[in-house]
Amino acid sequence: MSFTELAGRHLDLVTAPFTLPKSRILVFRDEDAADGTLRVHTSEYERWLEDCRVLDGLAVLDAAGAVLPVTDVLPYRIAFGDDVSLTFDGPGALSVGVPDFGSDAGHAGVSGGTAGVADASSEAGLGLRVRLTHPDGRVQEHPLGAGLRIEVAADRTATVSPGDHAAALAACAAQWDAWFAKCPVVRDDLQQMAAFCWWVLGANIVSLPALGDARGVVPSKIGYVGVWQWDAYFIAVGLRHGDPELAREQLEIAFRFPGADGQLPDVVHELGVLASSDDLPEGDRAKLRRTGSAVADPTAPVPLTKPPLAAWALRKVLEAEDAPEWARAQLATVIRSQDWWFAGSDLDGDGMPEYGHPYSSGLDDSPIFDGPIPTAAPDLGAYLVRQDREIADLLSRYEPAAATGRFSERAERTEQLLHDMWDAQAGRFLAFGDGQRIDSDTVVGLMPLLTGTLPDDIRDVLRAAVDDSARFALEWGLPTVAASDPDFSPERMWRGPIWINTSALVAEGLEASGYAERARQLREQTVRLVVHGGGPHEYYNPRTGFKAERATTAFGWSAALFLDLAVTLSRD
Template sequence: MMTDAVAADAAALSALAGQHLDLVTAPFTLPRSRLLVFRTDDGEGVRVHTSEYEKRLDACRVLDAVRVRDAAGRALPVSDVQPHRIEFGAGADAPTLTFDGPGALSLAGGDGTRVTLVHADGHEEQHALSATGIRISVGADRAVEIETGDHAGALAECERQWLDWFARCPLVRDDLQRMTAFCWWVLGANIVELPSLGDARAVVPSKIGYVGLWQWDAYFIAVGLRHGDPELAREQLDIAFRFAADDGQLPDVVHENGILASSDDLPESDRATLRRAGSRIADPSKPVPLTKPPLAGWALRKVLEAEDAPDWARVQLDRVIRSQDWWFASSDLDGDGMPEYGHPYSSGLDDSPIFDGPIPTAAPDLGTYLVCQDREITDLLGRYVPDARVDRFVERAERTQALLEAMWDAEAGRFLARGAGEDIRSDTVVGLMPLRTGTLPEGTRDALCAAIDDPARYALEWGLPTVAASDQDFSAERMWRGPIWINTSALVAEGLEASGFPERARELREQTVRLVVHGGGPHEYYNPHTGLKAQTATTAFGWSAALFIDLAVSLS
């Protein structure tokens, strides 16, 4: 049970997060719930959607409008939003909307107030409100049932759930606390249950369009969660690792209907897009594994730093080793010792120009992750399985490092990706990742740092673009072709620190948290010229929120 002091801190943090809940970029929701509440376009009410895997919001309509009116028939607009309730109008008896369990909403108001519910099929119904309120229950088929509610009880329970969550929120530097509280809300808001996993809690990238546990996202999200809820952080890794194939390959996504682990599992529209692009791997008769870059050991180490769990660590470490072995046994597609991405999705950077050419693609980021992961495995085995032989991991890391360094183009002054053996000249953030090994030759290391400091390439006002601003493929708005992503910035900052540039690393971290504050929240990606959300980026994005928290803690 919370002490009065902890409860007061939790309430203050909840109120800070509430300052960002605009019901446009941040909907009203509840941990474990699939319901989302947004403002209506006319601002005179709210609308209700469900959150479902691979379905757009418009396809998940429950109520197109919930309009509250006073006794005189005047519309009562949304006047305040807090994590546990939405208020309409003003006054001591102002109507409020809250959750009544994960599958229902509760709405109550003073005498004479009424609500109009506009259903997705167009029909309307009206109800008188009272202090007891009405309970709006939403079924799995999005069907709505109305019954008498216990609004006071629902409101108290919803507030209790959110205060329990905010009691775990990390305390950071004053100038970062408000955004940290909002980012902690994002992580709680994005918790869903996956029916196939029983009561397992997956923190999804976003309830708006990304309702599943993506492997890469789970790693970044766990790294942020560890600062307040290490148990939930471990749960993310457990779900990500649990569905490995017999050969060790980890799936790209674990979702409510199963997993996404092969191009056979893609919608036909995705395969058709790849065929039109001339991809050699889009033939649906030849399935290609879909996974994500090998940062599993990195995430495992960081989560264990927050709270040790030796028995759990040994189980997960075995899964990480099998996944690492899979990359070398099954994804070295040209047999030269350096694994490749067999599909753009497996890179996490789907739209990067390094995939404009032929596939499979050998990329310096993948080589870097593999070097680092073999070293992570060596260290983790030394800690949790001290009798284990580590020679093969040490030797493989050395071999991969040599192959990685061979990707350096001295004339271009950068690491180059290769598509089916052909050099790819695009100047992208993947070429900066080898700094993370911490063992590059001094000249190479210094050249990469100089690139990061070059205002014509990567030293833009708001942060580190994913494609150099001087490159012909640069676009300030297009996914992985120029916008700033929080995860790549955080990884490059780690690389600067590992390579002997700690002050430059701190500068990049400060710049990254400043970007999120300036941009108004943890968006999916940002325009590097304006520092604002890119037009098509998702809002309230999980890994951006988690990594902001991780950066804020480290900077505090």
């Protein structure tokens, strides 16, 4: 079975909409709909789907006026009844028509052709109509004829004109064929989900005209239409296995707008960047004012960024395809960003940088931010140690004449400060909010494993925590807050659910710390969770192994890291 068909098994038009790489159009069906009526939305930065309605209804009617049901979905078309299909006609339009389904089966493969697509004016199309329901309540019906093209304008209005459905179907199928030709080949038991995750990455590509038509792979076209710095790193790590060029492009976007002091922005999006609390929408700033946090008050701007995993991602992308000149250019930006953390985010001047805002951690709702801010956290310390060492290694490889001593020395100093966050009696690393101890037992306390150089006694205690069924060794994986902690909640974001990125990082930390077999087991458990849960969701309930109720579906970094884990496990 082709990768196209494998991915199609998951395209339910509810958790996985019909879309096209670089398009902003999304097609859904109502989960409880009794017929084949679809909805059409656009995908926009900081706008919910309800605010981006194009058509509240798109239905194909037979000669008697009955709505044809959706009978099949593949990445390049939605089938209605026996004869009609919907496809894309370029990134800004949809096409409805009647192909020759007898020959269409030959196009289900990665390299299938388009021979046999019939003229939509054939007998099968007689009497068919397309009914469009607009958000303002207008209802229009159009004879199907030789095919209809539905163009979506920037203001979300839909314009209907005659179209060449056969050509549109062929072009859309060819585009997806080219994408699936790059899909990583993994173990048989993981290949179906790998094909779907590869579809997710392709589906989440958006065009960013303000950046020279750059291709950003966004976390989700459902609510997360921008290039978040942390997401770009994880997504690039997965993309490298099939499309190293696109992986490099994600890092270029994340590195493209450093501040004068070297700080990298939290988000790059079509309207600009999000780099400080001054850049937040007014609704978010009002919410922050209500929290009463002086640090978060919009009258005192706070830098917004994401954890320092830039060099980690850069090294992994270069492992897939070496690009020395490109690497040297990116490395300069990474070094300036790393220096910013120590110069611009060591808010108490003790040598250990802090998170000045929960957004900068990537774990916005973690209980480590229930106390005062700024927050010194063991995950940040571990990332900084790892990044300085990665920088030294990359410089040795790409700039052999460059001095690397300051990075190695700073890593040693930072690791000593990290060790000061260890509480031997509690048996874990602690976070500190504005100097006050935070006792929450969270996954950030496991991240120091990433240094690979912890003292044996600390390393062994962390390994034991990973194995403790009362804390982190739950049936479906590694929760973000220990199950024994009072703050644990299986559904609340970052307060208990399993996230694929934290699980993947802890697995890498276990391997770096000498526990290769335990790392493999955690990776196996994590890919099993994604398969069991039905796809790469934003986060998962650790008790059931299914999508948490409020989690986004078809989530970019979950798809990318599933692919990375699947490739790693398939090599073992």
